[in-house]
Amino acid sequence: MRILALLSRGIDRVVLAAGTIASLLFVPLTLVIVYDVIQRKAIGYDNRFIDTPLYLSSTVLQELEWHLHGALFLLALGYAYVKDAHVRIELLRERFPWRRKVGFEAAGILLLLLPYCWFVINYGWGFAERSLLTNEGSATNGIPSRWVIKAFVPLGFVLLGLAGVSVLLKCIVRLSGSGENVGDEGPLGTPPSPSGPSTR
C-alpha cells in the first residue's frame, strides 16, 4: 500500500506541474489578444508600423490564440480531476457511505474514464500523426506544423488518464484500510475517521 500511495503522489506531482504550466498560459493568451487588438485597431495598419519588426501577422496571432487556449484546457483536464474541479451530480453521492463513494469512483475510473482516455489517446495519436506525415500547415499562412497542437489532444488525455490512475490508487489504498495517508484534497475527500463506524 505504501508503494501505491507513493506512486499516486508521484503521478499527482506530474499532473499538477502540467496544470500549473497550463494555468500560466492565461498570461500570454491575454497579452497576445491585446497586442493583436492594439496593432489592428489602435495603430490600424499604419505603414510606418508594419515595416518595423514589431508588426506581427494578425493571422499568426489569432492562430496563436486558439493554440494557447487549446493547450491550456487540454493540459488542465487531469489537473482539474486531481483538484476535484470536474462537475458532478452530488445529489445522491453526498449521502453515500464512504466505502460506496470510493468504490463507485474506482469503478467509474476503470469502466468509464480509462477506456475513454485510452480511446482518445489511441485515435488522437493517429490524428496527430497523419497531420505530421502530410506535413499539414496553416490554411491561411498562420502557424505551420499543425501536428504540434493536434498532439495536445492525446497528450491532454494522457494527463487525464494519469490523474485517473492516481485517484484509482488512492481508492485502493483507502479501501485496503491500511491507514496510509493519501491526502484529503481531491475527489475522495477526507478519509473516514479511524475511530468512527466504518459505514459513514
Add this chain to the structure above:
Amino acid sequence: MTLAESLPLLMFLALGVLLFSGLPVAFVLGGVGLAFAYVGDWLGVFNAARLVIIPNRIFGGSVENLVLVAIPMFTFMGTMLEKSGVARDLLRCLQLLTWRIPGGLALSVVLMGTILAATTGIIGASVVMISMMALPVMVSQGYDQRLATGTIAASGTLGILIPPSIMLIIMADLMTLPVGTVFMAAVVPGLMLSALYLAYVVGFSALYPERAPPLPAEARPDSAAALGHLMVRSFLPPTFLIVLVLGSIFAGWATPTEASGVGAFGATLLALYNRSLNWAVLKEVCARSALTTAMLFGIFVGATCYAVVFRFLGGEEMIDNFILAMGVGPWGVLFVIMAMVFILGFFFDWIEITLIVLPVFGPIIANLDFGDHVGVWAGVDAAPLVWFTILLSVNLQTSFLTPPFGFALFYMKGVAPPEVTIQAIYRGIIPFVALQLIGLGLCVAFPALVLGLPSWLSS
C-alpha cells in the same frame, strides 16, 4: 422495437442513471458514448471504425475555434475582478445611496448584481462576492432571511444572462449563431428580470417595512462631497469595463474574443491599480480560472463524443419521430422543451442541460415555424433561433436557484453566516423563480423584447 433500434434510448437512460452515481459528468458523457458505440458495433448497427472522426471533432469543436477562446478569457476576467476590490467599493456606495429607503440594502444588491453581470460572464464570482459582502450586513440589520437570500441568489445569477456570458457563447456556438447578436438579444430580457426583482423588493418592503429596515442613522454618508467622491471611485471601474467589453462588441468594433482579452487585461489593470495584485494573487487567479476552464471544456469534449455516437445510432431521428408523433405543433414542442429544461434544472446545471439538450433539440427547433409571431427582424439572421436561445437562457436562470441542485444556492451556502438556515435559502428563492418564469412568459409573448435591440443596433 429491437435492441438495436432502442440503443439511443438506452444510451439516454444509461447517461441519466450514471450521472446520479456522482461521477464527474465529463467522464460519464465520454465513457457512455464510447461504450454504446462498441455495443452498436457488436450488434452490427454501427461500424466502430467511424469513431476515427472523434479526435477531429474534439479538435475542430473545442480547440480550433477562435470564438470559444472568449470562454477562458471571460472566466479569467471574472475571477480577477473578484480579487480586484471593485465590488466592495461598489456595494458600499450603493448602500450609502439607498440608506434611507426601506429595503435599500436589497435594492443595492439587485443593482450590484446587474452591474457585475455586465462585467463578468460567470455566476460563481458574483454570488460569492455579494453573499460575502451583503448577507452578513442584511442579517445583522434584521432583514427577513428569505428576502436576503433570494435577492442575492437571483441577482448574482444574472451574471450568466446579461452579457458578456460564457453560457451565451456556448449556446451561440452550438446553434451556429453570431455571439454578438445573441449578446445583444440577452440585454433587454436580463435588465427586465433585474427590474422585476427591484419591483418585488420595493413591493415587499412597502408591505413589510419591519422585515426590510433602512440602515440606522449612523450609517449615513458623511457629506455629499464624500459620497460624490465614492461614487466616482466605485462606478468608474465597472463603467470602464462595460464600455470596453460590451461597448466594443455592440459597436461592431471588436469580436467577442478580442473584447474578452481586452476585458481580462482591463480587469488585471484595475486589480493592479487597487494594489490588490501580486504574483501570488495572479497565480491563484490563473489556477482557479484554469480549473473552471478545464471543467467546462471537459464536459464540452465528453458531450462531443456522446453526441457523435448518439447521432450515428439514429438518436436524432428517434427524437424527431417522437416529437412528430406527439402532434402538438410548434407551440406544443416549445412548451415541452421549456418544461423539460425547467424540470431538468432542479437536478442539473446549465452546462449539462445546454450541452446535452441543445445539440439534440437544436435541429428540431430550427425547423419549427412560429410564423408572424416571431416575424422578420432587419439585421437579425435566424431570428427564431436567436429568440429560442434567449428563451432557453432565461429559463436556465431557474436552474441556478431550484433545489436540490442550484449552483447559486451552493455557492451561497458555502459563504453564508451560520445563522442563515438552508430552509430560509430554499424558501427565499421561490418568489424569484416565479419572477423568472414571468420574465420567460413575457419573452415568449413579446419576441420584440429579445429581437428588438439586435435589430435596432445593427440597422
